[in-house]
Amino acid sequence: QVQLVESGGGLVQAGGSLRLSCTTSGNSFSGYAMGWFRQAPGKERECVAVINQSGRNSYAAGSLMGRFTVSRDNAVNTVYLQMNSLKPEDTAVYYCAASKTYGSSWAAEYDYWGQGTQVTVSS
Numbered sequence: 001q002v003q004l005v006e007s008g009g010g011l012v013q014a015g016g017s018l019r020l021s022c023t024t025s026g027n028s029f030s031g032y033a034m035g036w037f038r039q040a041p042g043k044e045r046e047c048v049a050v051i052n053q054s055g056r057n058s059y060a061a062g063s064l065m066g067r068f069t070v071s072r073d074n075a076v077n078t079v080y081l082q083m084n085s086l087k088p089e090d091t092a093v094y095y096c097a098a099s100k101t102y103g104s105s106w107a108a109e110y111d112y113w114g115q116g117t118q119v120t121v122s123s
Contacts, residue, residue, distance in 0.1 A: 002026055002112040004096050009117030012086055016121070020081040022096030022114055029077040030054075033103025035110055036070060036081045038092035038119075047105035048094070049081060061105070086121045093118050 008020040022034070036048040049070035051058035060068040067086075072079040079096060094117050097110035 002028065002032070002098050004098060004112055004114035006094065006096050006114045006117040009094060009119045011120045011122065014087055014121055014123050016086050017082070017084045018086065018119060020083070020094055020096075020117060020119075022079045022081075024077045024079075024098065026077075029098075030074040032098040032100060032112075034070075034072060034079040035097045035099065035103055035105070035107075036068075036079075037095045037097060037107060038090075039095070039116075040089075040092040043092075045095070045107055047107070050103045050105060051079060052103055083119070086119075088121045088123045091119060091121050 003025040004022055006022045012018055033052050035050045037045050038048050039045040049060040051070045051072050055072045058070045067084050069082045096114045098112040099110045
């Protein structure tokens with residue numbers, strides 16, 4: 001069983017930045033691809049960014065490229081999401097998730113999920 005705990009959410013003004021962290025329990029972190037997802041009220045959950053097990057391959061969803069960056073530090077069992085130039089439409093609950101496979105933007109591929117952290121961007 002893998003437990004994921006997100007942190008770093010909060011209230012920020014438009015144009016600001018936040019860095020989310022997701023720390024996992026256990027010593028198998030490097031065996032999982034990691035994804036960040038978000039869900040705004042009344043909307044479906046969407047993939048934000050994905051990073052593979054080694055951290056060498058990562059991507060952000062097309063519309064977020066250039067503003068959002070995912071990274072990981074396997075030594076401390078943590079994956080990060082750096083969010084810059086935030087917009088009100090980025091307001092959502094952000095979740096991290098772990099996948100035993102190669103990782104994808106498809107939520108069903110992920111085996112473990114965190115509880116989420118709220119990000120609110122004011123205009």
